[in-house]
Amino acid sequence: EVQLVESGGGLVQTGGSLRLSCAGSGFTFTNYWMTWVRHAPGKGLEWVAHIKEDGSEKYYADSVKGRFTISRDNPKNSLFLQVNSLRVEDTAVYYCARRCASTNCYIYWGQGTLVTVSS
Amino acid sequence: QSALTQPASVSGSPGQSITISCTGSSSDIGNYNFVSWYRHHPGKAPKLMIYDVSYRASAFSDRFSGSKSGNTASLTISGLQAEDEADYYCSSYTSNSTYVFGTGTKVTVL
Numbered sequence: 001e002v003q004l005v006e007s008g009g010g011l012v013q014t015g016g017s018l019r020l021s022c023a024g025s026g027f028t029f030t031n032y033w034m035t036w037v038r039h040a041p042g043k044g045l046e047w048v049a050h051i052k053e054d055g056s057e058k059y060y061a062d063s064v065k066g067r068f069t070i071s072r073d074n075p076k077n078s079l080f081l082q083v084n085s086l087r088v089e090d091t092a093v094y095y096c097a098r099r100c101a102s103t104n105c106y107i108y109w110g111q112g113t114l115v116t117v118s119s
Numbered sequence: 120q121s122a123l124t125q126p127a128s129v130s131g132s133p134g135q136s137i138t139i140s141c142t143g144s145s146s147d148i149g150n151y152n153f154v155s156w157y158r159h160h161p162g163k164a165p166k167l168m169i170y171d172v173s174y175r176a177s178a179f180s181d182r183f184s185g186s187k188s189g190n191t192a193s194l195t196i197s198g199l200q201a202e203d204e205a206d207y208y209c210s211s212y213t214s215n216s217t218y219v220f221g222t223g224t225k226v227t228v229l
Contacts, residue, residue, distance in 0.1 A: 035218070037165070044122065044223035045157070045165065045208050059217045062120050095164065103171050104153035104212040109164035 002026040002108045004096050009113030016086050020113055022079040022096030027108075029077040030054070033099040035106060036070060036081045038092035038115075048094070049081065064090075086117045123148065123209055123221035130227040136197040139224045141209030142190060147219055149190040153212035156185055156194045158205045159223075165208070169194060201228050 008020040022034070035050035049060045049070040058070050069082040079096050093114050097106035124142040131137040141148070141156075148154055156169040167176045169185035172192065184195045192211070196203055209221040 037220075039159075039161070044206075045159065045210075045220040046122075047210070047218040047220055050218070057216075059215070061217065093162075097165075100167075100170060104151075104218070105155040105167055105170035105210070106157075106165075107167050107170075107176070109166075111164055 002098065004098065004108055004110035006094065006096055006110045006113035009094065009115045011116045011118060012086055014086060014088060014117055014119050016117070017082070017084045018086070018115060020081040020083065020094055020096075020115070022081075022110055024077045024079065024096075024098065027098065029072075030074040032101075034072060034079045035097050035099065036079075037095045037097060037106070037109075038090075039095070039112070040089070040092040043092075046092075050099075051079070083115065086115075088117050088119055091115060091117045120213070120215070120217065120219055123211060123219055125207075125209060125221040125224045127222070128225045128227065130229055131199045132229045133199055133201065135199050136195060137199060137226065139194045139196075139207055139209075139226070141192040141194070141221045143192075143211055143219070144190055146215075147190075147211040147213040148187065148192050150214060151212045152187070154185065154187055154192040155210045156183075157208045157210065159208060160205050168207075196226070199228055204228050 036048040093112040098108040157165040
């Protein structure tokens with residue numbers, strides 16, 4: 001059974017940093033692009049970033065470019081999101097998700113980790 | 120990277136059909152058949168419903184269908200049921216090698 005479990009969220013002040021983690025199991029982690037998606041309260045889903053199987057390609061939403069860094073540790077089946085220079089508008093539940101096997105969609109999702117940025 | 124445009128809300132009576140539109144541009148929906156749809160109950164993990172415009176994920180019956188014309192994709196739910204109440208999001212791959220979600224549609228069953 002595929003499982004994705006996020007951790008690392010919490011309450012942080014404006015300008016602060018956090019490192020979010022996502023532990024994958026039940027599949028060959030190194031074979032899939034992985035992504036981060038967030039859901040701010042009262043707003044819609046927002047795609048944040050994704051990373052290629054071997055970590056050689058990374059892409060970001062304009063809203064987080066230069067502040068967030070996606071990375072992965074394949075031997076440890078782990079995905080990370082380093083979030084710096086946090087703003088109030090970054091308050092959201094952050095989900096990690098695994099790409100579909102052969103096309104561009106996300107089939108497996110974690111339950112999310114909440115990041116709250118206070119001013 | 121503007122969000123794809125969806126109606127904020129759509130409602131219908133049990134048994135009726137509803138359609139949710141999702142409008143993008145030639146940089147996303149119009150240029151790729153990588154449109155997917157997700158059902159989301161806030162606080163829970165989003166669930167993939169439709170991928171590659173019209174292919175159903177295994178957990179969803181043929182009451183759910185997807186299509187695309189030009190820069191606009193659509194999700195149709197037929198035989199509406201109470202358990203279909205949720206938020207629905209479209210998503211597309213983009214020419215920047217990124218993804219974009221729609222603004223989201225709240226479906227209410229009257």
